[in-house]
Each structure stands twice: as structure tokens, then as C-alpha cells.
Amino acid sequence: xxxxxxxxxxxxxxxxxxNVDPQTDVKFHEELTGSHxxxxxxxxxGRYFTTTRSTLVNKEPDSMLAHMFKDKDAWGxxxxxxxxxxxxxxxxxxxxxxxxxxxGQLIVNDGINLLGVLEEARFFGIxxxxxxxxxxxxxxxxxxxxxxxxxxxxxxxxxxxxxKSELRCQGLNFSGADLxxxxxxxxxxxxxxxxxxxxxxxxxxxxxxxxADLSGSVLDCANLQGVKMLCSNAEGASLKGCxxxxxxxxxxxxxxxxxxxxxxxxxxxxxxxxxxxxxxxxKLKNCNLRGATLAGTDLENCDLSGCDLQExxxxxxxxxxxIFEEMLTPLHMSQSVR
Numbered sequence: 001x002x003x004x005x006x007x008x009x010x011x012x013x014x015x016x017x018x019n020v021d022p023q024t025d026v027k028f029h030e031e032l033t034g035s036h037x038x039x040x041x042x043x044x045x046g047r048y049f050t051t052t053r054s055t056l057v058n059k060e061p062d063s064m065l066a067h068m069f070k071d072k073d074a075w076g077x078x079x080x081x082x083x084x085x086x087x088x089x090x091x092x093x094x095x096x097x098x099x100x101x102x103x104g105q106l107i108v109n110d111g112i113n114l115l116g117v118l119e120e121a122r123f124f125g126i127x128x129x130x131x132x133x134x135x136x137x138x139x140x141x142x143x144x145x146x147x148x149x150x151x152x153x154x155x156x157x158x159x160x161x162x163x164k165s166e167l168r169c170q171g172l173n174f175s176g177a178d179l180x181x182x183x184x185x186x187x188x189x190x191x192x193x194x195x196x197x198x199x200x201x202x203x204x205x206x207x208x209x210x211x212a213d214l215s216g217s218v219l220d221c222a223n224l225q226g227v228k229m230l231c232s233n234a235e236g237a238s239l240k241g242c243x244x245x246x247x248x249x250x251x252x253x254x255x256x257x258x259x260x261x262x263x264x265x266x267x268x269x270x271x272x273x274x275x276x277x278x279x280x281x282x283k284l285k286n287c288n289l290r291g292a293t294l295a296g297t298d299l300e301n302c303d304l305s306g307c308d309l310q311e312x313x314x315x316x317x318x319x320x321x322x323i324f325e326e327m328l329t330p331l332h333m334s335q336s337v338r
């Protein structure tokens with residue numbers, strides 16, 4: 001028996017009457033509009049989800065889910081005994097994806113790992129959700145802690161490290177820390193921030209301070225035998241009474257270091273390498289620089305009074321305004337050419 005009639009107008013304004021069977025109304029509407037509204041149930045990892053075909057297809061038409069359910073049985077989807085389509089994925093990570101396809105919002109319950117949801121979104125090819133998840137994961141990461149390491153923290157770290165293990169502290173922030181009188185031998189401080197640190201009487205024998213920031217630090221009476229300080233920044237630091245001289249012959253290397261305004265009075269620096277370093281306005285009174293390499297070094301206005309420069313190489317160094325009073329050994333003109 002026929003039910004009701006629908007009326008519609010053509011562009012020629014003729015009225016047509018179409019008899020519609022109520023039992024085929026839904027199917028007729030789908031064919032007329034091209035929509036997919038039939039309900040279906042998914043069995044995802046043993047958990048059931050009921051949704052519509054349009055939810056799985058419309059928002060992300062190029063996704064795996066859209067291709068799986070765009071056309072009935074296009075992929076030959078397996079069904080369980082209840083007729084639910086089987087999907088072997090994690091249900092807890094699938095739920096946020098399904099909700100996103102429903103309303104376009106990323107909502108994840110507490111305790112759900114966003115990385116897991118991201119992997120599922122990548123698996124199903126939900127491209128727009130991937131972008132949301134990557135932003136959410138980035139925003140959920142704790143802010144990097146750039147606060148300086150304290151003496152207490154570092155001592156605890158030292159005590160927990162086996163003596164034979166290499167201790168690497170590259171790039172760490174020790175700014176303003178009190179590291180005085182500590183045994184810091186052989187530690188790698190490359191590119192570390194040691195500005196304004198108290199390193200007085202510390203043992204830095206053979207430590208690596210390459211490109212480290214030591215500006216304004218106090219290293220008075222520190223043991224710097226065989227230390228590597230290439231291209232380090234020690235501007236304004238105090239290194240009074242330091243020992244750079246290694247009895248075994250291992251020479252300290254400060255090549256290219258910025259030592260502007262440093263106070264190194266009374267330091268033992270036999271054989272030290274200060275090639276092309278900057279020592280402008282530095283105080284090197286009464287230092288032992290015997291056999292030191294100062295070639296190309298900027299010694300402008302540097303106070304070298306009372307120093308021992310025997311056999312030191314000053315070729316190409318800038319000694320403009322430098323003070324050479326009370327030298328322990330005569331300075332030969334062949335040692336400095338400008």
C-alpha cells in the first residue's frame with residue numbers, strides 16, 4: 001500500500017507527484033541526496049562503538065576509515081558474531097579519534113597518552129587530527145629547566161658517578177655556582193655556562209673548558225694543569241696564583257681564548273699555549289711564561305711586569321701599550337715583531 005506523496009517543482013514549474021513507500025523512504029532519501037547515514041557498529045579491540053557511516057566518511061574522505069566504509073563491503077570488512085566490524089586497534093586511543101570525526105574537537109580523557117592517539121591517527125590517516133595532536137603534545141611538554149645547577153646538586157652528582165666514568169657536563173648551566181675546592185679533574189665542561197662561578201682552589205687538571213663561558217668567574221689558586229680552554233670566554237675573570245704547569249709536560253691550551261681584563265698575577269704558565277688569544281688590559285704581573293706560545297696574541301695594555309718570558313714566542317703579537325718593567329729575563333726584539 002502506498003503511503004504519502006512528495007511534491008517538487010522542476011525548472012519548468014510542472015508539478016510532479018511521487019508516491020513513496022514508507023518502508024523504502026530511508027533508502028530513497030540516501031539515493032536522492034547521496035548521503036551515508038546508515039548506522040553501524042565497530043568492534044575495536046573488543047570494545048563496541050556505534051556510529052554512522054557519514055561520521056567515518058565525510059570529515060576525512062581520504063582516510064583509511066573513509067575508504068573502509070565509504071562503500072559497503074568495499075574492503076571485505078570482517079564482522080563478529082554480532083555483526084560488528086572488526087578493527088584490531090586500541091579502543092582507548094580510537095575513542096578520541098571517533099569523537100573528533102563526530103564534532104571536530106580534540107578531547108582526550110585524563111590518563112590517555114597523546115602519543116598513542118597520535119599513532120592511531122597516523123595509522124588511520126586522519127591528517128587534520130595529526131596536526132592538532134602534534135600541537136597538543138608540544139604544549140603538554142614541561143618547560144625546559146634552564147636554572148643553574150647548585151653546588152649541592154653537583155656534589156650529589158659527583159658522588160653518584162663512578163671514578164672511572166667519564167663525566168660529561170657539556171652545555172650545562174652552572175652560572176653563579178660555588179664549585180670551589182672541588183675535584184673536577186678530567187670533567188668535560190665544553191660549552192658550559194660557568195660565568196660568575198667560584199672555582200677558587202678547584203682541581204681542574206685536564207678538564208675540558210673549550211668554548212665554555214667563564215666570564216667574571218673566580219679561579220684563584222686553581223689547578224689548571226693540562227686544561228683545555230680553546231676559544232673559551234674568561235673576560236674579567238680572576239685567575240691569580242693558578243698553576244698551569246704540568247710536570248709531565250702536558251701543556252695547557254688556551255688558544256683563541258678571550259681573556260680581556262683577566263687578573264692572572266703570579267700564575268705558573270710555563271709552556272702555556274696562548275696563541276691568538278686576547279689579553280687586552282690583562283694583568284700578568286710576576287707570571288712564569290717561560291717557553292709560552294704568545295704568537296699573534298693581543299697583549300695591548302697588558303701588564304707583564306716582573307714576568308719570566310725566556311724562550312717565549314711573541315711573534316706577531318700586539319704589544320702596544322704593554323708594560324714590560326722589572327722583567328726577570330731580557331726580552332729580545334726577535335721575540336716580538338710588532
